[in-house]
Amino acid sequence: MADIPDRRARRRAETQAEILGIALDVMAEEGVAGLSMATVARRLGIRPPSLYKYFPSRxxxxxxxxxxxxxxxxxxxxxxxxxxxxxxxxxxxxxxxxxxxxxxxxxxxxxxxxxxxxxxxxxxxxxxxxxxxxxxxxxxxxxxxxxxxxxxxxxxxxxxxxxxxxxxxxxxxxxxxxxxxxxxxxxxxxxxxxxxxxxxxxx
Amino acid sequence: MADIPDRRARRRAETQAEILGIALDVMAEEGVAGLSMATVARRLGIRPPSLYKYFPSRxxxxxxxxxxxxxxxxxxxxxxxxxxxxxxxxxxxxxxxxxxxxxxxxxxxxxxxxxxxxxxxxxxxxxxxxxxxxxxxxxxxxxxxxxxxxxxxxxxxxxxxxxxxxxxxxxxxxxxxxxxxxxxxxxxxxxxxxxxxxxxxxx
DNA sequence: GTCTATAAGCTGATAGAC
DNA sequence: GTCTATCAGCTTATAGAC
Missing domain, CATH: 1.10.357 (Tetracycline Repressor; domain 2)
Incomplete structure (x- = not known):
């Protein structure tokens, strides 16, 4: 049972890394200042509000x-x-x-x-x-x-x-x-x- | 009568120069990529649509x-x-x-x-x-x-x-x-x- | 943890009256 | 030339059900 929080933490870290990768893609296309949370969420396949569980702000x-x-x-x-x-x-x-x-x-x-x-x-x-x-x-x-x-x-x-x-x-x-x-x-x-x-x- | 178009052209050029000056202020405050047509229009004291008479686009x-x-x-x-x-x-x-x-x-x-x-x-x-x-x-x-x-x-x-x-x-x-x-x-x-x-x- | 729903506001740009 | 009105869409961020 003790490893379940670890697995959760690992999944969470993986998702965060995936978000950062997508963010880099968006910045490459739209400019560094053109990063949009909604675009990142769309590409990851989640709704924008869910993104804020991984990063509290842009x-x-x-x-x-x-x-x-x-x-x-x-x-x-x-x-x-x-x-x-x-x-x-x-x-x-x-x-x-x-x-x-x-x-x-x-x-x-x-x-x-x-x-x-x-x-x-x-x-x-x-x-x-x-x-x-x-x-x-x-x-x-x-x-x-x-x-x-x-x-x-x-x-x-x-x-x-x-x-x-x-x-x-x-x-x-x-x-x-x-x-x-x-x-x-x-x-x-x-x-x-x-x-x-x-x-x-x-x- | 022939000079009236010249005066109009001069007024127009002055307004355009004023718009560029305000745009520089906005960029200094919000970042170069943060220029907004609406903000420029507000500061100049006109409505956003009127701005497009002087510059056709951002x-x-x-x-x-x-x-x-x-x-x-x-x-x-x-x-x-x-x-x-x-x-x-x-x-x-x-x-x-x-x-x-x-x-x-x-x-x-x-x-x-x-x-x-x-x-x-x-x-x-x-x-x-x-x-x-x-x-x-x-x-x-x-x-x-x-x-x-x-x-x-x-x-x-x-x-x-x-x-x-x-x-x-x-x-x-x-x-x-x-x-x-x-x-x-x-x-x-x-x-x-x-x-x-x-x-x-x-x- | 993810979702729906929504707030509250912004954007660039246009149509058409005056 | 400037205005009102508006389009169509976008944004960051939050509340609260599931």
Missing amino acids: HAVYDALFERGQEGYLAAVRGPGQPGLRGMGASLEAGARWIMDNQVLAQLLFWRPVPGFSPSPESYAPALAIHEHFAALIRDAVSRGELHPDAASEDGLALAASLIAGPISQQLANEPDATYEEGRFTRLVPRLPAVFAAVYPPP | HAVYDALFERGQEGYLAAVRGPGQPGLRGMGASLEAGARWIMDNQVLAQLLFWRPVPGFSPSPESYAPALAIHEHFAALIRDAVSRGELHPDAASEDGLALAASLIAGPISQQLANEPDATYEEGRFTRLVPRLPAVFAAVYPPP
């Missing part, structure tokens, strides 16, 4: 997607697991690929397309881990003598974040349908470590 | 704003009118300031926040002039021996566009309320010509 759906997105992006940039400047390049490329494969989530994470929605602190937490991941890679590259120590300064980190945001932002806005390989701007991503090293050459 | 309002934005941004980057690498820096800074001062228009221009809206070819035309403006500045810097000739290649232009898009995108998403001077990312803009020159040093 914003709660956005918040869950925001968290899922942050965790997906964090996992992507952590994936390569190589050290130093080479590791930075691998992380940037993995992150760029994840963004091109998850454009809707990326818009939710990196732009502000939904009026009135701000992520909850819990959902925002992985963003800090992402920042720390790149900071650690840069510190590692500095200690290996691949970069000038100033690269690990606040300005250096801001520049690194901007270097990756640039091509990604251009690609999403101008050629959203291109693959990572085809993209006129994603093609620049492998060059970014060299750009960064040119700005902060080792002493 | 998309037409977006299109007019898109064009106004492109022209404003073009005027901003053309403003400095200095040559070479120094001129590139001045244009980038002027463009970044314009964007921070016109964030709603910038979102419409550089992101894709409105599902189903694509600018008409006429409204998109100034974008080509903007591209050509920066291409000419880079060619000029090359001919002055400030940059390697490769800077004027397609990849070089894409990199230049990405270098400016990066800090701007980060600033808008992470610290939209900061001024140009305060911003953690806009602060990087004056360094961008040097970054570009470090990637394409003269031979």
Whole structure:
């Protein structure tokens, strides 16, 4: 008998995951801000009121997607697991690929397309881990003598974040349908470590 | 008698401009995608149907704003009118300031926040002039021996566009309320010509 | 947990009198 | 050119029966 609540919780979690998947589909078709609870309910095959048993509001759906997105992006940039400047390049490329494969989530994470929605602190937490991941890679590259120590300064980190945001932002806005390989701007991503090293050459 | 149609046309153009101004206010408050014709009409003090005498659809309002934005941004980057690498820096800074001062228009221009809206070819035309403006500045810097000739290649232009898009995108998403001077990312803009020159040093 | 029913209000857009 | 009236439909969200 004790496992029945577990099964219920599992079913519930599965339904919630299904709802988030449908929500992503709707956002891909109608725009990130065009998410409608009624549309999601229709596609899931339930009535709109029943949806509110799983998510108390539309914003709660956005918040869950925001968290899922942050965790997906964090996992992507952590994936390569190589050290130093080479590791930075691998992380940037993995992150760029994840963004091109998850454009809707990326818009939710990196732009502000939904009026009135701000992520909850819990959902925002992985963003800090992402920042720390790149900071650690840069510190590692500095200690290996691949970069000038100033690269690990606040300005250096801001520049690194901007270097990756640039091509990604251009690609999403101008050629959203291109693959990572085809993209006129994603093609620049492998060059970014060299750009960064040119700005902060080792002493 | 012949001037009466002119006066009518002028009044009409004034009303249209007023409508676009109100639309910008609404978008600033409700999000770019949250523009509502009824809200604009209410604030202008007319009934919603009357609005359709000035703009045939909601998309037409977006299109007019898109064009106004492109022209404003073009005027901003053309403003400095200095040559070479120094001129590139001045244009980038002027463009970044314009964007921070016109964030709603910038979102419409550089992101894709409105599902189903694509600018008409006429409204998109100034974008080509903007591209050509920066291409000419880079060619000029090359001919002055400030940059390697490769800077004027397609990849070089894409990199230049990405270098400016990066800090701007980060600033808008992470610290939209900061001024140009305060911003953690806009602060990087004056360094961008040097970054570009470090990637394409003269031979 | 899902349903019916419904609230309360919004939307973009149009017809036709004045 | 602006108005009233209205269409046809949508929205988020809730109450309460089953």
